[in-house]
Amino acid sequence: MVDGVRYLGRGIAWTARRPAQWAFGLVPALLALLLFGGLLTWLGFQVGDLVRWMTPFADDWASGVREALRLTAGIAVFGAALFVSLLLFTTVTLIIGEPFYEALAARVEDSVGGAPPEPDEPFWRGLGRSVRDALVLGVAALAFGVLFFALGFIPVVGQTVVPVVALVVSGYFLTGELTGIAMERREIRRKERFALLRTRRPAVLGFGTATAALFLIPLGAVLFMPGAVAGATLMARDLCAADTPPAPKVA
Template structure:
């Protein structure tokens, strides 16, 4: 008989990620983790190998746009721009990986939610995966449409001298942390067919928790080797967050 999850409403967003680390490798869960893990390893491994090869040259070129009277800032800005580049690569390739792995991440979230709430997972999960594929891909497209206009605005901001090399990288990190939370918490929301605007508004009500979860995911996605394991762990942590904070709110779905 599945054991019910002990709700802890005081867990921080960051705490849910590390709770996901425990959940992802429990017996029964590991088989649902395997496919997302393989997809993440292949895509992020290749992306970061490319990034580490070219990063220094890209940043030096970017800093060449600084006015001469601000050249002294280059020593401060180099690490900020490195972080911005890491964030960009991390989010971009994580998004691609999540598009490919979305049906399997949804299945992982569905199984884990059933386990955490003491229910029996549906027997037709794999059949439902195929049936729900168009809806799942449509949801990923909705997230991309939400992301792109804001991302383009921030990228334009990065080309403004001084502002683009100072404030913009910080805003870029915060925005992508927010998007990481949306990306992963949306799997259990979408399993219950909660509309995207309602999911987004629910996260805004607990913005601090959402940002801290996304920030940890974002930071660890920037760390080589560790980033290969982030996707399934984040799905598990986000599902635990859904069970503790949102599931009862959306029982009507």
């Protein structure tokens, strides 16, 4: 897992040394932040009413038990929404910023040896595939979100173990999305991409979990997105060594 964290660190360091590239990569993330930040803020104000609607059977319970149940349910609802948002934030950001992040990934690869040529494919076909992949990820995110929501009601475990597992799972999917930029250039599609990621599961989980943790920091998903794209590009480059130009030799 340490190797995965190192990839993230290398990506963040790459953007830190190139402030213009870091700022270039902020634009799509800021747009996605406005969307998801607004939705989560709205949910935060509505979650009390939503939980009361979901638990009418508790209306006649003793007030202490009723409030404890609804507090747990509220945490579970918001936690599940945060999990889904974390996954979909990256997907939506990559769709919005596809030209931005393709250019950023190409510059990362050029700085360490060069990238394969772009596939001869119309822009709209690639965008359509990205949207289809986003829908697949969205369904998976909702399924896991419902599962983690249900597990959140388990005393103690639901408030300790489940959030950690959710962070690791979201990190795995985040890595799949972020490495997709460099792998699509090599014409490695979603199914083959995840099969390739499974060959380096510890590094993938290390990278993804560290990225997901940074994204939970306020504004972290915006500030660290360019570095995460750079780090995922470096990881994808190593995973696809057979399709990658060799790095230049240092004299």
